[in-house]
Amino acid sequence: MTTAAPPTQISVNERNFRPQTLGDFIGQRQLKQTMQLMLYSAKTRKATLEHVAFFGGPGLGKTTLAAIIAHEANSRLHEIAAPSIGRPGDLASALTMLQPNDILFLDEIHALKRDSAETLYSAMEDFKVSIKLSKDSDPITMKVHPFTLIGSTTDFGLLPGPMRARFGHSFHLQPYTLDELVQIIERAAEKMGFFTEEEALQAIARRSRGTPRVALRLLRRCVDVAISSDEDFIDTELVEATMPILGLDALGLEEADRQYLAALIEIYRGGPAGLGAIAANAGLDMSTAKNIVEPALLLMGLVARTPRGRRVTRAGHKHHQTFAQSAASVNWNRIEAADQAAN
Numbered sequence: 001m002t003t004a005a006p007p008t009q010i011s012v013n014e015r016n017f018r019p020q021t022l023g024d025f026i027g028q029r030q031l032k033q034t035m036q037l038m039l040y041s042a043k044t045r046k047a048t049l050e051h052v053a054f055f056g057g058p059g060l061g062k063t064t065l066a067a068i069i070a071h072e073a074n075s076r077l078h079e080i081a082a083p084s085i086g087r088p089g090d091l092a093s094a095l096t097m098l099q100p101n102d103i104l105f106l107d108e109i110h111a112l113k114r115d116s117a118e119t120l121y122s123a124m125e126d127f128k129v130s131i132k133l134s135k136d137s138d139p140i141t142m143k144v145h146p147f148t149l150i151g152s153t154t155d156f157g158l159l160p161g162p163m164r165a166r167f168g169h170s171f172h173l174q175p176y177t178l179d180e181l182v183q184i185i186e187r188a189a190e191k192m193g194f195f196t197e198e199e200a201l202q203a204i205a206r207r208s209r210g211t212p213r214v215a216l217r218l219l220r221r222c223v224d225v226a227i228s229s230d231e232d233f234i235d236t237e238l239v240e241a242t243m244p245i246l247g248l249d250a251l252g253l254e255e256a257d258r259q260y261l262a263a264l265i266e267i268y269r270g271g272p273a274g275l276g277a278i279a280a281n282a283g284l285d286m287s288t289a290k291n292i293v294e295p296a297l298l299l300m301g302l303v304a305r306t307p308r309g310r311r312v313t314r315a316g317h318k319h320h321q322t323f324a325q326s327a328a329s330v331n332w333n334r335i336e337a338a339d340q341a342a343n
């Protein structure tokens with residue numbers, strides 16, 4: 001159990017939980033070591049930090065790391081979502097407004113359109129951009145101050161080769177261990193002024209798909225329940241009572257995960273089957289199936305990847321059967337209750 005001040009002013013905005021320094025950032029040990037070295041080297045050489053790319057599933061900490069790097073390098077951070085960049089001119093004007101050593105964080109960089117990506121290449125490599133003011137005019141070239149690009153994407157493979165080659169380093173963010181997730185939510189609960197017990201934190205972490213954002217979201221829902229019953233203590237009982245309200249089962253699977261498992265087991269007899277076919281039968285779009293559902297099922301060992309496609313594991317089969325049974329019994333109870341009420 002951890003101790004904390006009683007809840008006075010409760011702040012549940014995600015940004016309030018963002019660690020400010022690399023030292024405060026939990027997990028991703030290898031990444032932090034390399035990043036520390038790069039920052040130290042750039043500082044010692046009085047050089048601009050090289051461009052870096054972060055890739056990994058949503059909620060693993062890419063945006064947080066960009067802010068930390070800006071803080072550690074004492075640089076200003078400019079954040080742009082790549083899908084919002086319409087024309088190369090928009091990107092060129094953002095680039096020419098950067099001051100020396102500023103950091104440009106391009107989120108979802110894989111979504112950058114081809115002509116904008118080409119504008120970015122010369123800025124990354126030679127710190128200049130060439131744009132045409134009209135279709136038939138000659139391109140004009142403008143200088144860009146030395147800056148650091150931090151690109152963030154769920155899938156590094158989606159980036160064009162020339163862009164990948166221009167990053168000084170690319171970091172693959174890994175799912176977090178249970179212990180790391182426990183530390184993250186323990187800290188957040190403390191900041192919100194809630195007491196917690198270790199087992200309750202573990203029960204949340206187990207259902208968090210290896211992802212801090214999910215862990216923090218589940219914690220906030222537990223906080224909601226605690227507040228509604230005027231409690232400042234989050235124990236296992238409260239967590240176990242909250243999870244079904246959120247549609248999460250004992251492992252933390254959501255409806256979309258169960259649909260994936262059901263399609264793989266009931267339509268493809270456990271596999272092997274291709275991701276596209278499973279997603280279509282489960283009624284999921286490809287991006288959700290690939291980036292959110294499947295990584296969690298693989299992490300929990302419920303599904304395995306084979307050269308011929310995905311197949312369900314023994315644990316996945318067992319979970320599907322258990323859930324199907326418990327769902328059936330819940331329905332049966334409901335029907336009985338409805339019958340009794342009607343009589």
Ligand code: ADP
Nearest residue numbers: 014017018026058059060061062063064212213
């Ligand atoms: P991404 O950009 O990869 O989608 P974010 O950086 O927005 O993810 O992180 C989502 C949430 O998880 C934020 O509230 C952030 O503070 C928290 N978070 C992510 N990684 C960590 C970590 N290693 N330690 C503490 N909090 C983290």
